[in-house]
Amino acid sequence: MNLIRVAALAQKEWREILRDRLFFSLSFVVPALLMLLFGYGLSLDVENIPFAIHDLDRTPQSRDYAYRFIHSRYFDFKGYVTGEAQAQQLLGQGSVRAVIVIDRNFGRELSADRPAHVQTLLDGTFPYRTQVTKGYITAINTAVTRELLADYMVRVKGLSPSRAQDAVDPVRLEVRYLYNQGLKSSWGVASKLIMALLLMCPPFLTALGVVREKESGAIYNIYASNATRAEFLVGKLNPYFCIAFINAMVLWAMACFLFGAPFKGSATAFLFATVLYVLCSTGIGLLISILVGSQVAAMIVTAVVTAMPSMLYSGLLTPVASMNWTARGVAAVFPAMYYGRIIESCFLKGLGWGNAWGDMLVLAGYGAGLFAVGYAMFHKRGKT
């Protein structure tokens, strides 16, 4: 490995990148812009669920009950509906996600200390949303039931109000949200976005690097010189690695300072893991570039192989642990999962080296593997 040659190759690459103004600016703007957009926009905290109420009862009791939902911050009341058909139409349009149907005898039954019926119609298209909505509704219903029961016990069984309160709610669940106290997903999302965006953007930077020179013929300068394959790969990767690493730092800063994600863990561990991860993600692009024959194919392969999985299988939206084995297999093929775990422990869990070394080892091996395959597949003395 001759450093002068590596430097020459890297410098040339730098100059070309710097002079393609649009490309150069996009290489920084795209990740930052996406971070901004997703950091604010990408959230799984389902709130303000639009819903409607179909009150068949129209008694004070039913109205009281309805107000429990109308005043909840989780729900966004869109109005009363007058019939089944309208409910169906609103759900179909997606203008409400839930319709609460209060039974005709709701008030009468409750007044008679009998169970009252309500029915909840949910838009089931997006199961996650449906589950969360259902959870909110159940929680509100449980709360209402407790109040009714407590009131009943005071009236009928003569318990004191506080005793009644204890009796209907004997076990409280005190939830401690670890790592993310406010249950604000923008924290979790912002830190995980570093991982996803670093798998989405850098491969596109490198994907055309080699195949472009193959198409133009400039690759012959390398073929015909004494520059070794390793020198070429390292020199080629250098600027893209630097750009991607700067991007990683920018994204990190955005996550911490803009989105307030707490960085509690070891900075050196994070830095080291980031170096490895960026090497892997730029390496994937470079490997594609070495393997394919045309720029168009390089683009499509990169898009299909990295852009989609970086979001879907990286654990950004749904944890890898809850995937089935097929998807887990796919996830294991990408470096994102490993880096994601490191990010999690460095950001939210406040841990460091001791916790992350295993994943780092995997990343290092991954990077080395990419490099080895690239090295083996890149020939200075081709067949055509």
Add this chain to the structure above:
Amino acid sequence: MEAAGFVKRYGKVEAVRGLDLAVAQGELFGLIGPDGAGKSSLLKAVAGVLSYEGGEVRVFGLPVTTEAGAEAAKAHLGFMPQGLGRNLYGDLSIEENIDFFAKLRLVPAADLRERKERLLGMTRLDRFRARPMKQLSGGMKQKLGLVCTLIHAPRLILLDEPTTGVDPVSRRDFWTILHELLSEGGVTALISTAYMDEASRFDRVALLYQGRALAVGPAREVAAGTPGVVLRIRPEVVGPGEIRVASSVGLSADRGGLAAAEEPGAQASSVSSAATVPRAFEAPDALELLGARYASVRGLGREVRVFVPGAADEGAATAALHALLGGAGIGFSITGREAADLEDVFVCKVAPHHADAPGGTGGPGGTDTPATSDTPELSGLDWTRDGGAPITPIISGASGEPARQADEAQGLAIHARGLIRDFGSFRAVDNVSFSVKPGEIFGLLGANGAGKTTVIKMLTGILSPTGGAGSVAGADMLRGGRAIKERIGYMSQAFSLYTDLTVAENLRLYAGVYGLNRRLAAERVVWAIKLAGLAGRENALTASLPMGLSQRLALCCALLHRPRILFLDEPTSGVDPLGRRLFWDILRRLSRRAGVAVLITTHYMSEAEYCDHLALMYAGRVVADATPEAMKAALLADAGPMLEVDVDDPHRAVAALRAAGFAEAALHGGSVHAQAGPGEARERGAAVAAALVAAGVNVRAVAQTPLSMEDVFVHRVLALEAEEAGAKGARA
């Protein structure tokens, strides 16, 4: 460098079949041959960037058989791949490109500084060192490529077609620089070229054909290896009636719809009297006849240059020509005799390989033939059109007022009036005016970057002019875009074909693009495949075709809709002589038989000779607009005769002549060509000889040699450059 039994296969195709070649140290060795002969394969293999299937290649005694083996030799090698500046980095400046190559080759900083200054100075690139490569002209790119290849002082340099696509002045410049660099000693050079006339610049050449070496040796010896006589003749026609006979002999009959009155010959006879037979119709017919018999025939304006192989002397050759042309009623006078050059020899050597039945009647060159041969079938080019504006083949180049008025009445094919195009503050085309008549081949010449392509782009409607007007095919250039596009054919350098489509698919595409119905499209595609000489290769990917064939295919694509006007932008760049000749056969027929006007740009000055009319562009302006003959005559009057000086030390002779004021003195094979200055040939010859003797050069002979278009081009452009430099100096 030596190669023994070298074999290279691409898939099942054997590109090189057992080549043996040895190049001695310090030698300047040329690889000459058509496309697909194996030149590039050999160069790449020597450079260690291409694996091969058989034999062995050794460089400085080191075997280049494995990737590791190749590495050992690479430190001493400089390799410049084919393609104008394609291995350079467009966004990097001249200096940055050089620095990159130097660092890649681990050149110490001090050496780099010194070498860079010297090379930049020699190539006169030093003024532009901060300019990005992509903004350089073709000639400058090539010089930069050379500098980058030489920056690490390699002991063996490999250049793959370094002068393809470069204008004659830059080409001459390139060779001068290369000679200077190599004369410093020790460096071996292996260079491939598609220009036969460059063969004389090598110490030794190898004629490659179909992966084998046909001949190896000094260019002169190789040329002398095939006996024969080159004659320049001027055909003279006995009467118009006989012309018609001649034309129908040369051609197989076209489809029946052709009205006899529209035959060019008939037209000629009805318009002109026998006394003023237009030359446009005499030389081609003689050409066709000669072309049908002899492999190496070149039309030079009114004259025809023909190589009669096997003829012992001038008498025998003349007799043979008489026998051939006399039968068709064509008489001729002999205007000159020349030595056979490499192109003659090459074409003759190759022709037998090509054809099973030499001297057939269907095609020219005795090369017509089996279905798989790449010989075009020219019949069917004699279309004429009905409907629309009457474009009948008319007489071009005729002098005299009545003829000119007739031309105007019939309409010009192209008429540019004061075209201007600015790119930002740079004026690429400055007030360009010219006109092209139907049936005329109009050559647009100029150095790289003179504005030729921009003019064509404006006329074809891809680029809107900043100023000026024009009409194309009878429609206004600014408003009649659509109508113009229906009537023209366009072919740009190598970009018109989709390389991932097959031959037939490309043709079908363009048939559809030009709106031909299914029956007609199928018919024309068959026709075009025959015309392109691609029968049997319909399903080959275009990317796999050699340059010459793909260019011919591109031309055929542009002909499918039978356009009235053809725009050809460097259509033959990188095509070997044989391919170029076949290409021009098609063009000539098109113009003569179908009355198609052809606007063509080229860097091959031998092709400029074929044009009816030329316009020379310089820095966006048209600086000369005349027939080739008129241009030569003007040069003769202006700068005197061209002398060929046979000396014992050509390099020193060139230097001496330049020092003595013969600025354009240049190496030409083993001898020196010098523009002698205005005056009588003998007297100027004496002056040249005196200058040489004074410099201590031994002069063996001085002879006048005919002026070529290349001489005209080089002289005009150098004069203009000097003028410009002078003007700049005066301003400063």
Add this chain to the structure above:
Amino acid sequence: MSAASLDGILGSGRAARLRIWLRRAWALTVKEYIQLFRDTVLVLFMAYAFTLDVYVAGVGVNWQLNNAGLGVHDADKSTASREVAGRFRAPYFRNLGSVATREAGQRLLDQGGLMVVLDFPPDFGADILRGRQTAIQMQVDTANSAIGSLATSYGGEIVGRYGLERALNVPELNVDKIHGVPFIIDETRAWYNQNQEDSWFMALAEIISNMTLLSILLPAAALAREKERGTVEQLMVSPLSPVQILAPKILAMGSVILAGLAAGVFAVVIGVFHVPARGSLLLFFAVSALYIAFTAGIGLLIATIARNLAQVGMLTVLVFAPMIFLSGAWTPPEAMPSWMRLLMDCLPMHYMLDAGFGILLKGQGVGELWRELLGIIGLGAPILALSLWRFRRQFR
């Protein structure tokens, strides 16, 4: 031959002109098809994107709380504590056993071995028996907030239910057996996807995402390649209008994408996951065709902006990533801030998703989809027009 000449054909009226127009466009369409299918790598990856990728996404990616690792720190070890802990079970939770100390629990949470730790106080059982309110501590790893909140929600439900059973003093809360007390009995029905199959949602979202990606990228790359190689100049010199040059690209790539979509829908979405296809499949493909055509307009617009394929790549990421994230394919619109939802209303893919779910799951017809159709056309048409305008301007 004279009758066959172009001028002759052109002479005969409007119908003939149209025929020639179509013939020209068709010739270019055929060219695009050939080029597309000749690139084996490309075809393979397209096939992958529409079938295998959709399958993996549908079968593997999961929004449910599935077997979340649970640890129990039980300082009480009473029947009650065991009873409550036992209720944290499959499919949501998986009890991985007890942890000796809180610190051990914390460590396991840190390492990611556990997601939830339940902490029972020492006199948990006694308090329950005495009717005194007591509390369980539940530590949840909410690094992934979606799953974290689901775990919390289910935990609350389990404990709440247990509490009500204690209060009513019944061994099991069976709504049919509750009498004589005021009580809200809620019956929940999830429409359109009764069994809450994640695969229905994921498969459809994935196939529409891939369709969008390819609809942008293929035309963009094809046009950018022609620009880089210079072949587009040849086309401009031919008697072709910009529409004739661009429309074949949309037609060829679009039809191939549509074919891929059809294969994916029939083989995977319906074939493997049994998505019911309640509405008209014909309508679904018609809307998809419309969507593909307009999305291709985005690709063409990118190609008119970019000078080389590298720029095409970056611009595609810039456009595609927000589309896929913010259109509702992966995150519910209800989770977005309001300004983001305005942005979402500007994404054609959002309307396509709604239309796709609407037709296949909800069984909607044109009458109910007017908003989606308006969105697809209203957003797509101007983009297509803009790309056409830019293309025309670039080559004039």
